[in-house]
Amino acid sequence: xxxxxxxxxxxxxxxxxxxxxxxxxxxxxxxxxxxxxxxxxxxxxxxxxxxxxxxxxxxxxxxxxxxxxxxxxxxxxxxxxxxxxxxxxxxxxxxxxxxxxxxxxxxxxxxxxxxxxxxxxxxxxxxxxxxxxxxxxxxxxxxxxxxxxxxxxxxxxxxxxxxxxxxxxxxxxxxxxxxxxxxxxxxxxxxxxxx
Numbered sequence: 789x790x791x792x793x794x795x796x797x798x799x800x801x802x803x804x805x806x807x808x809x810x811x812x813x814x815x816x817x818x819x820x821x822x823x824x825x826x827x828x829x830x831x832x833x834x835x836x837x838x839x840x841x842x843x844x845x846x847x848x849x850x851x852x853x854x855x856x857x858x859x860x861x862x863x864x865x866x867x868x869x870x871x872x873x874x875x876x877x878x879x880x881x882x883x884x885x886x887x888x889x890x891x892x893x894x895x896x897x898x899x900x901x902x903x904x905x906x907x908x909x910x911x912x913x914x915x916x917x918x919x920x921x922x923x924x925x926x927x928x929x930x931x932x933x934x935x936x937x938x939x940x941x942x943x944x945x946x947x948x949x950x951x952x953x954x955x956x957x958x959x960x961x962x963x964x965x966x967x968x969x970x971x972x973x974x975x976x977x978x979x980x981x982x983x
Contacts, residue, residue: 889908
């Protein structure tokens with residue numbers, strides 16, 4: 789792979805504001821061709837606005853792209869994949885610890901009614917039109933492992949069992965997540981075509 793066809797990396801955060809200690813923030817800082825969809829927090833849950841932000845971000849990048857989504861960002865990607873005009877440019881997509889938005893989440897997170905009103909539900913279960921890998925945690929408070937595995941199967945994603953890493957966020961002890969670099973490199977080396 790020559791530098792000219794090395795994909796850019798697009799970071800898609802979940803339902804959070806900017807978090808300096810988050811592994812996605814560190815990943816973006818460590819990669820020369822990284823771009824980030826601005827975090828939108830949990831105040832405005834308009835899923836369509838987030839989908840449009842992803843589309844604008846991909847459109848602004850020349851050439852192939854590897855997407856790195858975390859948590860709610862994974863669900864945004866599932867919605868975005870249904871409407872994007874840029875799927876053929878996605879070389880691969882890392883979907884780290886997607887939440888189960890169709891079951892009640894812990895206090896402090898959006899309710900099912902809030903997610904429904906924001907356009908998140910139902911969670912799309914169509915096969916994604918590009919190569920993808922779901923990395924799941926066995927003790928994620930936001931998503932039962934077996935249900936996340938079933939979601940990965942519906943999306944046509946490869947699957948990686950991360951063991952017990954909580955929600956793979958600072959609250960679970962992750963700042964840096966070195967494995968992300970390996971997974972991004974593996975996806976970047978793959979073909980720009982559906983699996």
